[in-house]
Amino acid sequence: MRRRDDLAFPMVEYDRRLADLRDRMATAGIDAMLTTTPENICYLTGFDSPGHYWFQGLVVPLDGEPFGYSRLLETSGVEADTWIERNIGYHDSDDIITGLAGQLLADGYGDATLAIERECWFFPATFQERLFNAMPDTTFVDASGIVEAGRLIKSTYEIDLIKRAAAMGDRAIQAGLSALAVGASENDVAAKIMSELIIAGSHWPAIVPFVASGERGAIGHATWKGRELRGGDTVFLELAGCLHRYHAPQMRTAVMGKADPEICEAFNVVSESFDVAMKAIRPGVSAGEVDRVCRAYIAGAGFGENQGSRTAYSVGISLPPDWGEGNILSMKPGEGTLLAQNMTFHLLPWVQIPGKGGVGCTETIRVTADGAERLTCSPRVLYEA
Secondary structure: OOOOOOOOOOHHHHHHHHHHHHHHHHHHOOOEEEEOOHHHHHHHHOOOOOOOOOOOEEEEEOOOOOEEEEEHHHHHHHHHHOOOOOEEEEOOOOOHHHHHHHHHHHOOOOOOEEEEOOOOOOOOHHHHHHHHHHOOOOEEEEOOOOOHHHHOEOOHHHHHHHHHHHHHHHHHHHHHHHOOOOOOEHHHHHHHHHHHHHHHOOOOOOOOOEEEEHHHHHOOOOOOOOOEOOOOOEEEEEEEEEEOOEEEEEEEEEEOOOOOHHHHHHHHHHHHHHHHHHHHOOOOOEHHHHHHHHHHHHHHOOOHHHOOOOOEEEOOEOOOOOOOOOOOOEEOOOOOOEOOOOEEEEEOOEEEEOOOEEEEOEEEEEEOOOOEEEOOOOOOOOEEO
16 A cells, blocks of 8 residues: 555545455455445545546455556546555546456456445446446445445544535635625625635535525525525525535525515524524434424424425535535434434525525534534524625
């Protein structure tokens, strides 16, 4: 293993991650793991590229040196950004899976138990079937989630990165709020946010910021579209600071002049429900229980039908198309996973008021030894422009 001192984390952190994964592999009877999820490859090696729309993989044997398999264009990034010594690059015109199978067979995995991630978005069924056919004597097992099991509880190194990303997001959200003015456009606000994110030191986020004004704020995942801000508008902002792929999201709500009474009421309810959820969060409580108490508070105030999403989702390493780790764990109805210290979430009780806008005041939080703490620290108010 190539020792590096210029990665996102000290090599001891990557050593720990690899050793922990191998412990889980040994328990599951796995000889080697092929991970194809971009975030998992980043977690284990530091590799960071938006080019995952082409196939890439990392083979981790139970014993021996891992190797990468990527598009030839990406080999320079593997060399620059990871500790990997051996990376095999394929040409755009190559038969990708035939090449991968040939390498695995040459390395002695023809009769091994090889784990893959069947749930990976970037390892389609056609590729999987072709790999199975090319290696008929290999025992393939689905190990989707085995790498993610190590990502769920963050190390002190990871918590530090998320805190730094959160501070960058705090600066950007304030820049966006300060840019609000009647006659300005959503694009003007988005430009201020993006500029401040970059100036603050943020790396590129996996999703662009959301800037939606007036009735557009009630549209899920709406963002800037040139609409001009008007008096009485509600303006919905959501963004994430990012550092070495670690994200820290937050939402804020603003009003242009006098706020609609229903918007004011909704803001108070979602702010109070956030506090209710924070009081419920502690190690040993199920993610579903936090969702239940938060959702019940919103529903009890008459906004139940307006909460269309989960109460929180895990955050950490992310690449497009998402800045969250909700596929690993979300606070949603019936989720029985127990919370543990140093899990990190975007806690986001919010509501959509059709015809009027979206209302939220949300934070990136960390589960502590006996509760929870905010990592994003912008003022929790209904901003008046």
